[in-house]
Amino acid sequence: MKIEKIHHVAYRCKDAKETVEWYGKMLNMDFILAIAEDRVPSTHEPDPYMHLFLDAGDGNVLAFFELPTKPEMGRDPNTPIWVQHIAFKxxxxxxxLKFKDHLEANGVNVxxxxxxxxxxxxxxxxxxxxxxELACPDPEEEALLKRMDAVKWDMLEEWSRTKRAPKHADWLHAKELGKAL
Incomplete structure (x- = not known):
């Protein structure tokens, strides 16, 4: 048994229409499907919802639920804002850089x-x-990934024992940290 791929990833949104329009305009994602019902199919709970599906490229689907009868959505107060994110390649x-310029030209803080x-x-x-997050590969990605692959299990084991950041790959952000100092 093996998972083939992610079918879709679903998040909650504040406004279904605004979400479809924003992802279309800002990230060029096509709106591919909407499902709306008054009952949740898996639990049979009476709860109207709008479920949206967007084409995130290469067979990947990003989905959202608008839940008008639920309290306003929030974040887990114990998880830093930078932890939970959706990353697209x-x-x-x-x-x-073109996306960065496009987003900033449309008032998005990047x-x-x-x-x-x-x-x-x-x-x-x-x-x-x-x-x-939008991410692009580094031109040296293949060699760098091999270097990371060679230490992943040692890093995980050290982290598991100490709960401190192993130094096997501290070269990853050395350039960025140098800029900050």
Whole structure:
């Protein structure tokens, strides 16, 4: 048995129409499906909802639920805002920079470009407050991933024992940390 791929990933949104329009305009995602019912099919609970599906490229689907009868959505107060995010891959750095310019031209506050060595990223928020990351591969991605692959189990084991960041791959953000100092 083996999972084939992610069918879809679903999040809550504040406004279904605004979400479809924003992802279409800002990230060029096509609106591919909507499901709306008055009862939840899995639990049979009476609760009207709108379930949206967007094409995130290459067979990937991003979905949202608008739940008008539920309290306003919030975030887990014990989880930092940078932890929970949706990351999308773009072709290359040129594409990443074009998205950055497009987003900023449309009033979206963008953080980055952040150099993660293996890939480069920008970060921003959608209208519902979900943190979004766009990432492009580094030209040296293949060699860098091999280097990371060689230490992943040692890193996990050390973390499991100590709960402290192992230093096997501290070279990843050395350039970014140097900029900050």
């Amino acid at each position: 773009v072709k290359d750095r040129d594409t990443l 953080l980055g470009v952040t150099d993660h060595s293996i890939f480069h990223s920008i970060y921003f928020f959608d209208p519902s407050g979900h943190r979004i």
